[in-house]
Amino acid sequence: MQVVRLSREAWIGVGSFALATAAMAVDHLVGTEPDAGDSFPVDPAAFFISVGMCAVLAVFLFAWVVPRSRARVDRERAAGQAAACSWLAVVPGIAVLWLGVPFVLAGGGVALGLLARRSERPRLATAAIVVGALVLALGAVGSAVALLRSGSI
DSSP, rough: OOOOOOOOOHHHHHHHHHHHHHHHHHHHSSSOOOGGGGBBBHHHHHHHHHHHHHHHHHOOOOOOIIIHTTTSGGGGHHHHHHHHHHHHHHTTTGGGGGGGGGHHHHHHHHHHHHHHTSOOHHHHHHHHHHHHHHHHHHHHHHHHHHHHHTTTT
């Protein structure tokens, strides 16, 4: 039996997608019932739509963009791509936080940044790693706080 080993970047992709899915579960599936008059009722359809969007983005980033950078096809552009992913997770990402997109973008920024640390732009790569990691950490803490405040656990 052959064991498949995932790369560090693939694990980052799996982790960021799992975090996005967990955050969307807290956001869309934990809370009040739709008839309770809450401004944020339980919405399973929004959960499945947001997870689907995150899956498409994760496949694009971690099955196409990151492997190309890892194979040194786009190594020179990896730092710029890392910065773009991380900053997109912050600036417009806040507006679509309820869709989970910032988590996957931040994971892409971290993965690409780690690949680009030995490129011509290591400072940009390091900044992308730090920003992406902050987005992931703050998102995880925010989701945990929301879950605890909901009284579901």
